Amino acid sequence: MKRIYLTLALLVGLALFTQAQNRVLVEAESFDNIGGWVIDQQSFDVLYSSYLMAHGMGRPVENATTTVDFSSAGEYHVWVRTKDWAPFPTGPGAFTLAINGAPLQTTFGVSGMAEWDWYYGGTVQMDAGENSLEVEDLTGFNGRFDAIYFSTDKDDAPTNDNEALLAFRKELLNLTDGPEDVGKFDLVVVGGGMAGTCAAISGARMGLKVALIQNRPVLGGNNSSEIRVHLMGRVDQNHYPKLGRIVRELDNGDPGNGNPDAARYGDERKLQIVRSEPNISLHLNTHVYEVEMEDNTIKAVIGRDIATNQEYRFEGVYFSDCTGDGTLGFLAGAEYRMGRESREQTGESLAPENPDDFTLGTSNLWASLEREAPSDFPETPWAIQFSDEYHIDDHKADWQWETGFGNFHTIYEAEQIRDHNLRAIYGNWSYLKNEKADKYSHHELAWVAYIGGKRESRRLMGDHVLTQMDIQDGIMYPDGSVTATWTIDLHFPDAKNSQYFKGEEFFAATKHIKVQPYTIPYRCLYSRNIDNLYMAGRNISTTHVAFGSTRVMRTCGMMGEAVGYAAFVARKNNASPREVYTMHLNEFMDIIESPVTIYNLPTLPQN
Incomplete structure (x- = not known):
C-alpha cells in the first residue's frame, strides 16, 4: 500500500495547540473564539493548513481569543506565521498579538513581504498553566495569520518548507498516530x-x-x-x-x-x-x-x-x-x-492553434446596499487604482469580476487570485465612494465573497x-x-480591462455560442x-x-x-x-x- 500526499494550504480555525518539551504551537484556525475572523482553507493544497483572516470589508473585526496551557513557566520566544498580502510598500492587513493582556511591540501583517513567513515577536514571560492570547485586527482589510509558535530556543524558528512544516505540525499537534x-x-x-x-x-x-x-x-x-x-x-x-x-x-x-x-x-x-x-x-x-x-x-x-x-x-x-x-x-x-488543447489535438474549430495553460478564472462577487445615512470608505493606495478614465460604475458585481486567464495558476495560486480580486473590488469601491460621492454617498458594502468561485x-x-x-x-x-x-461559454479578458491592466485582468467578457x-x-x-x-x-x-x-x-x-x-x-x-x-x-x-x-x-x- 502506498500513500500519496498533496501539498495543500493550511486552513484556519479554532485554536488547537500542543506542547512538546519547551515548544508550543497554536494553530490560528483552532482558536477557542475566532471573533469576527473567518477560516480560510482555500490554499490547503499549497500550505497544508487553514488560516484566520480578518474579512471586515474595511472595518476592523472582533478580536480572536484563546487560552493555552504551558507545563512550565519561563521566557519564551514567539513567532507569528503571516504575510503582507498587498504590499505597497506595506499593505492593509495589520494586526497585533497580546499575551496575557500585554500587547507585543510588533505590528504583524505589514512587513512588505508577500510570502508566508514566521515573523519574530520578541520574548514573553509565560505562566505555568493557562495563558491567554488575543489577536486584534487593526483595519478590516483581510489581515491573516496561520499559527503562533513559542520556544525557549531563539534559534528554533520553524521551517517555511510546506511539506516539512506539515510534519512539524503533525508532531506538535499529536497527529502522528494516524487518523480516526x-x-x-x-x-x-x-x-x-x-x-x-x-x-x-x-x-x-x-x-x-x-x-x-x-x-x-x-x-x-x-x-x-x-x-x-x-x-x-x-x-x-x-x-x-x-x-x-x-x-x-x-x-x-x-x-x-x-x-x-x-x-x-x-x-x-x-x-x-x-x-x-x-x-x-x-x-x-x-x-x-x-x-x-x-x-x-x-x-x-x-x-x-x-x-x-x-x-x-x-x-x-x-x-x-x-x-x-x-x-x-x-x-x-x-x-x-x-488548460487548452490545440486545434490539431482535438479537431475543434474553437480550439486555439497552439495548446496553452489558459483557464477560465475565479470570481469573488460583491454587493452594496443603499442606506439612510451616508458612509465613507478609506483611500486604498495598496489596491488597484481607478480613475475617471477607467472604473466600473456599478453598485454590485456580476460574473464578469473574474481573475485567472492563465495569468495565475487556478489551484496553486488560488490565494493570489482571490487577493487580486479583493484589490480590484476595494480599489474600485474606494474610487466610487470618494470620487462619485454624489451617486454612492449612501451606499455601503454589504457583502464581499472571500471564498473564490472557481470555473476551471x-x-x-x-x-x-x-x-x-x-x-x-x-x-x-x-x-x-x-x-x-x-x-x-468560454470567458476571456475584457478588451478595455486588458488595455489598462495587461496581464493583471480582473474583468471578463464572453461570446455565447448557442x-x-x-x-x-x-x-x-x-x-x-x-x-x-x-x-x-x-x-x-x-x-x-x-x-x-x-x-x-x-x-x-x-x-x-x-x-x-x-x-x-x-x-x-x-x-x-x-x-x-x-x-x-x-x-x-x-x-x-x-x-x-x-x-x-x-x-x-x-x-
Missing part, C-alpha cells in the same frame, strides 16, 4: 457542491451507504451563500427528463449572482435534505488531502478538519471526485488535462472525452445520460485509469472547449445524480465503473429513464 477511522462506505463523495450533493443523495436513495465530505461549513459550492452564483442550465430538455429531480429539490430559486441576502441561496435547505437521508454520513469542514492506493484502486481517503485539525479516514468501494479541482483524482494518479482547473480523463463536435452535432451515444443545454440540447455520455463520468473513481461536476472528461458548456451547476448536479445511480449498479453487480458501461448499460439506462427513489430496493453486497 470513520468506517467503510459503498460510495465516498469528495466535494459538496451541487454535483457532489446530488451524487450522495442519488446513491443513498438507491440503498448505498454514502459518505459526503465537504471542506466548508455549507453545501452547494458556488451556489452557496459563501460564493452566491445562481444555478444555470436546464433539467427538463433531454431524452430523460426525470433526471434532475434531485437538482430541483435543492434549487432555491434564482436570486441572481451576488445577491446580498444570504438566505436566498438555500444553505439550510440543502443541509436539511442531506441530513434527512439515513444512508448519508455528512462530514462538513473536512478537507481531503491524502489517499491510500492499492494498484489502480483507491482504498481510502484522509481528511482533516479545517478548524480542529483532527484527521479522519474514509474507506470505500467506490469514490467520486466532485471537488471541481479534480483533487481526489490528482492524488490518486488519475490522468487529467489542464483540472479535467479528469474518462473513456470518452466530450468535444465541440459532440455538442454541436448533437451526437446521441448509447450511454448518453445527462442533458446539457448551456451555450459554449447549442441545441445534447446528451453527455456516461463514459465521461469515470476515470480511464483509476478503477473505482467516478467524477461529476466541472472536472469531468471533456476538452476545454466542451467544458465551456458542461460546467454550469444544474448540468453538474445531473452528473452527480447519474454517478449515484451508476455506483448503485456497480455495487449491485460487483462491477467497476467501466463494467457498468460494458456489461450493465441497460440496467443503468433503465434507472436514468425513470429514477427510483425508494430505499434499499435490492439486497446489496455486504462490506
Whole structure:
C-alpha cells in the first residue's frame, strides 16, 4: 500500500495547540473564539493548513481569543506565521498579538513581504498553566495569520518548507498516530457542491451507504451563500427528463449572482435534505488531502478538519471526485488535462492553434446596499487604482469580476487570485465612494465573497472525452445520460480591462455560442485509469472547449445524480465503473429513464 500526499494550504480555525518539551504551537484556525475572523482553507493544497483572516470589508473585526496551557513557566520566544498580502510598500492587513493582556511591540501583517513567513515577536514571560492570547485586527482589510509558535530556543524558528512544516505540525499537534477511522462506505463523495450533493443523495436513495465530505461549513459550492452564483442550465430538455429531480429539490430559486441576502441561496435547505437521508454520513469542514492506493484502486481517503485539525479516514468501494479541482483524482494518479488543447489535438474549430495553460478564472462577487445615512470608505493606495478614465460604475458585481486567464495558476495560486480580486473590488469601491460621492454617498458594502468561485482547473480523463463536435452535432451515444443545454461559454479578458491592466485582468467578457440540447455520455463520468473513481461536476472528461458548456451547476448536479445511480449498479453487480458501461448499460439506462427513489430496493453486497 502506498500513500500519496498533496501539498495543500493550511486552513484556519479554532485554536488547537500542543506542547512538546519547551515548544508550543497554536494553530490560528483552532482558536477557542475566532471573533469576527473567518477560516480560510482555500490554499490547503499549497500550505497544508487553514488560516484566520480578518474579512471586515474595511472595518476592523472582533478580536480572536484563546487560552493555552504551558507545563512550565519561563521566557519564551514567539513567532507569528503571516504575510503582507498587498504590499505597497506595506499593505492593509495589520494586526497585533497580546499575551496575557500585554500587547507585543510588533505590528504583524505589514512587513512588505508577500510570502508566508514566521515573523519574530520578541520574548514573553509565560505562566505555568493557562495563558491567554488575543489577536486584534487593526483595519478590516483581510489581515491573516496561520499559527503562533513559542520556544525557549531563539534559534528554533520553524521551517517555511510546506511539506516539512506539515510534519512539524503533525508532531506538535499529536497527529502522528494516524487518523480516526470513520468506517467503510459503498460510495465516498469528495466535494459538496451541487454535483457532489446530488451524487450522495442519488446513491443513498438507491440503498448505498454514502459518505459526503465537504471542506466548508455549507453545501452547494458556488451556489452557496459563501460564493452566491445562481444555478444555470436546464433539467427538463433531454431524452430523460426525470433526471434532475434531485437538482430541483435543492434549487432555491434564482436570486441572481451576488445577491446580498444570504438566505436566498438555500444553505439550510440543502443541509436539511442531506441530513434527512439515513444512508448519508455528512462530514462538513473536512478537507481531503491524502489517499491510500492499492494498484489502480483507491482504498481510502484522509481528511482533516479545517478548524480542529483532527484527521479522519474514509474507506470505500467506490469514490467520486466532485471537488471541481479534480483533487481526489490528482492524488490518486488519475490522468487529467489542464488548460487548452490545440486545434490539431482535438479537431475543434474553437480550439486555439497552439495548446496553452489558459483557464477560465475565479470570481469573488460583491454587493452594496443603499442606506439612510451616508458612509465613507478609506483611500486604498495598496489596491488597484481607478480613475475617471477607467472604473466600473456599478453598485454590485456580476460574473464578469473574474481573475485567472492563465495569468495565475487556478489551484496553486488560488490565494493570489482571490487577493487580486479583493484589490480590484476595494480599489474600485474606494474610487466610487470618494470620487462619485454624489451617486454612492449612501451606499455601503454589504457583502464581499472571500471564498473564490472557481470555473476551471483540472479535467479528469474518462473513456470518452466530450468535444465541440459532440455538442454541436448533437451526437446521441448509447450511454448518453445527462442533458446539457448551456451555450459554449468560454470567458476571456475584457478588451478595455486588458488595455489598462495587461496581464493583471480582473474583468471578463464572453461570446455565447448557442447549442441545441445534447446528451453527455456516461463514459465521461469515470476515470480511464483509476478503477473505482467516478467524477461529476466541472472536472469531468471533456476538452476545454466542451467544458465551456458542461460546467454550469444544474448540468453538474445531473452528473452527480447519474454517478449515484451508476455506483448503485456497480455495487449491485460487483462491477467497476467501466463494467457498468460494458456489461450493465441497460440496467443503468433503465434507472436514468425513470429514477427510483425508494430505499434499499435490492439486497446489496455486504462490506
